[in-house]
Amino acid sequence: MSSLEQTLVFLIHAIKQFCFGFETLNDNADRYQDGSAAKAFYMSAIYNYLAVFYLLDKNKGDPVGGCFYGALKPHGLADILEPIRETLESPVGTTTFGEIVRIFRNKAIVHARYRDDDVDRIYAAADMADPAIAAEFHALLWQVYEQTRSLPVAMIRRCGLKLEDFGIREVDS
Numbered sequence: 001m002s003s004l005e006q007t008l009v010f011l012i013h014a015i016k017q018f019c020f021g022f023e024t025l026n027d028n029a030d031r032y033q034d035g036s037a038a039k040a041f042y043m044s045a046i047y048n049y050l051a052v053f054y055l056l057d058k059n060k061g062d063p064v065g066g067c068f069y070g071a072l073k074p075h076g077l078a079d080i081l082e083p084i085r086e087t088l089e090s091p092v093g094t095t096t097f098g099e100i101v102r103i104f105r106n107k108a109i110v111h112a113r114y115r116d117d118d119v120d121r122i123y124a125a126a127d128m129a130d131p132a133i134a135a136e137f138h139a140l141l142w143q144v145y146e147q148t149r150s151l152p153v154a155m156i157r158r159c160g161l162k163l164e165d166f167g168i169r170e171v172d173s
Helices: 003-031 037-055 066-075 078-088 097-110 116-124 131-158
Strands: none
Touching: 003 037, 003 066, 003 131, 037 066, 037 078, 037 097, 037 131, 066 078, 078 097, 078 131, 097 116, 097 131
C-alpha cells in the first residue's frame, strides 16, 4: 500500500468515526434535553473532531489548519478542502463558524478552566439565543458534516483509485 493509500485509509477511518458520532446524536437528539450530559458529550466530540480535522495549528499562508490539510497537501489534494474552508469562514454573528468551534473546543473542552466567563466570551460574538443565529450555526454544522462525509469518495476518485478497495460501495441515488 502506497503512502497515499495509507493516508486515505487513516483519513477515511477518522471520517467514519466523526460521522458515527454526528449521526448518533442526530438519531437520538429528541431523547436528550438541551444542556444534558449526553448532548454535551456528543457536541464536544463533534467540535473536537472538526477542530482537529480543519482548524488547529494553522500556519500562516495555509487556507486551513488541522491534520487533514497536513495529510493531503503532500499528495497535491489539499484543494479538496476548499468547500470546507468556505463553510468554516462563513459568518455567524460577528465571528465565523470555524472560530466558534475552535474557540469553544479550546476554551471549554480541551483547556477548560470551568468558568462561565470562558463560555460567555465564546458566544458574545454570536448570540446563540437569537433564533436566526442559532439556525445559521445549525445549518453550517450540517453543511460541514455533509462536506466531511463526502470527502472519502472525492479523495478516492480524485486519486483514480477504486472505492471498493477502501470498503466503500457505490450507492444508487
